[in-house]
Amino acid sequence: MASRYRCSLGALCMLLIMATAVIAAPTFVLPPLVRPASTEHHPGKVIWTDLVTPDIAGAKHFYGELFGWKFNDVHIGASDYSVALLNGNPVGGLYQRAVRPGEQRQPAWLTFIAVRDAAAAGRNILAHGGKMLTPTHSYPDRGQQAVFADPQGAVFAVLQSSSGDPEDVLAAPGEWIWSSVLTHDPDTDAAFYQDVFGYEVFEVPSNDGSTHILLSTDDYARASLNALPADAAKRHPHWLNFVRVDSATDTAARAEALGGRVLVKPFTDRHGGLVAVIADPAGAPFGLLEWTDTDSKQGAK
Amino acid sequence: MKTLVHGRSMRGLMIIVFAAAAGCVAGGGYDGGAEVGYDVGFYEPFGYDYGGWGPGYGVGPPGRGFDRGRGGGHGAPHPAYRPAAPSRSMPSLPTRSRNR
Numbered sequence: 589m590a591s592r593y594r595c596s597l598g599a600l601c602m603l604l605i606m607a608t609a610v611i612a613a614p615t616f617v618l619p620p621l622v623r624p625a626s627t628e629h630h631p632g633k634v635i636w637t638d639l640v641t642p643d644i645a646g647a648k649h650f651y652g653e654l655f656g657w658k659f660n661d662v663h664i665g666a667s668d669y670s671v672a673l674l675n676g677n678p679v680g681g682l683y684q685r686a687v688r689p690g691e692q693r694q695p696a697w698l699t700f701i702a703v704r705d706a707a708a709a710g711r712n713i714l715a716h717g718g719k720m721l722t723p724t725h726s727y728p729d730r731g732q733q734a735v736f737a738d739p740q741g742a743v744f745a746v747l748q749s750s751s752g753d754p755e756d757v758l759a760a761p762g763e764w765i766w767s768s769v770l771t772h773d774p775d776t777d778a779a780f781y782q783d784v785f786g787y788e789v790f791e792v793p794s795n796d797g798s799t800h801i802l803l804s805t806d807d808y809a810r811a812s813l814n815a816l817p818a819d820a821a822k823r824h825p826h827w828l829n830f831v832r833v834d835s836a837t838d839t840a841a842r843a844e845a846l847g848g849r850v851l852v853k854p855f856t857d858r859h860g861g862l863v864a865v866i867a868d869p870a871g872a873p874f875g876l877l878e879w880t881d882t883d884s885k886q887g888a889k
Numbered sequence: 890m891k892t893l894v895h896g897r898s899m900r901g902l903m904i905i906v907f908a909a910a911a912g913c914v915a916g917g918g919y920d921g922g923a924e925v926g927y928d929v930g931f932y933e934p935f936g937y938d939y940g941g942w943g944p945g946y947g948v949g950p951p952g953r954g955f956d957r958g959r960g961g962g963h964g965a966p967h968p969a970y971r972p973a974a975p976s977r978s979m980p981s982l983p984t985r986s987r988n989r
Contacts, residue, residue: 638929683930693932693935694932694933694936694937695932696932698929733929743931758985758987770948775969779970779971794945802951804973809950812947812950814947819941822938822941823938824934851939857949858949865939867939873940
């Protein structure tokens with residue numbers, strides 16, 4: 589009997605040790621979006637982006653040289669993550685995800701949209717035809733986030749920031765300034781995003797005959813929805829984020845020199861400034877957008 | 890008898906400890922649990938082209954004062970979404986710079 593008691597006690601000790609080890613395991617700590625924390629919330633605003641890449645070292649070199657970003661590395665478990673900073677402020681994350689030999693994957697920037705309640709947003713997304721790719725997960729300091737695909741297949745994430753949402757200010761050069769959804773059917777996709785995030789929806793006049801839609805909250809433009817080009821069968825619906833630059837032409841040339849590719853050459857967009865689309869050396873697409881304080885010149889004509 | 894009670898208590902305690910530990914790891918709702926690592930890394934489908942925008946393709950935000958009625962209409966006469974009221978002016982980006 590005594591030996592049985594000792595055996596049970598030993599098992600209990602083992603369990604306690606295992607439980608302690610699990611509880612004390614390092615958690616993936618991401619920095620808060622806002623320091624000091626605020627009570628501002630802007631549901632529907634794009635408040636974060638994460639690059640998923642097989643080559644985080646190459647990405648850091650490319651984006652560091654191109655935009656002057658600095659990086660804070662986070663190594664936890666098998667994950668390599670780095671927070672990109674501009675003037676000390678976080679502008680995005682770089683996440684290394686291995687690609688198995690022989691496997692071909694498309695690196696991308698993941699777009700995070702602000703929500704007040706990530707779990708409720710998830711239920712709402714599913715109810716309107718979206719698909720959950722990752723369930724809601726809490727990260728200390730950051731908040732709760734989950735990844736979804738809209739009904740057309742464009743991947744995005746929602747983020748319930750525990751430190752509030754970044755204030756509505758004009759992005760500085762080197763910061764993300766704009767986001768677009770390129771999709772097969774902007775009309776029905778606009779209804780999806782409106783139902784989920786409560787956007788006010790504007791049709792934007794265009795000269796190319798295709799549908800251009802603007803999503804807005806708080807009286808600010810948040811994103812555009814655009815029809816994919818005519819050869820849409822070769823193209824997958826996706827979100828595309830744009831970094832503000834002083835010169836899209838110069839930045840595109842520098843991106844090529846750093847190993848990137850120009851996907852869309854700089855052209856004059858409806859606001860009068862130049863826009864371009866680049867692929868980083870691993871193939872992740874992102875946009876460049878010029879914006880000045882006088883960017884009402886085309887619309888004001 | 891005393892040993893039997895001891896054994897049952899021990900088994901009960903073990904179950905409670907295990908349940909408590911599991912409860913600390915798995916959260917409620919959609920939470921998949923406190924994995925060590927980052928689980929939102931998604932690659933896009935491979936094999937598709939990007940770009941291919943033709944002349945007149947516009948993706949950027951409208952500038953301030955952009956006229957909603959300018960240019961040709963192209964959208965569905967009865968769109969799936971609820972359009973902003975005609976009285977609403979076209980929104981643009983924030984104008985205020987960050988205080989730094």
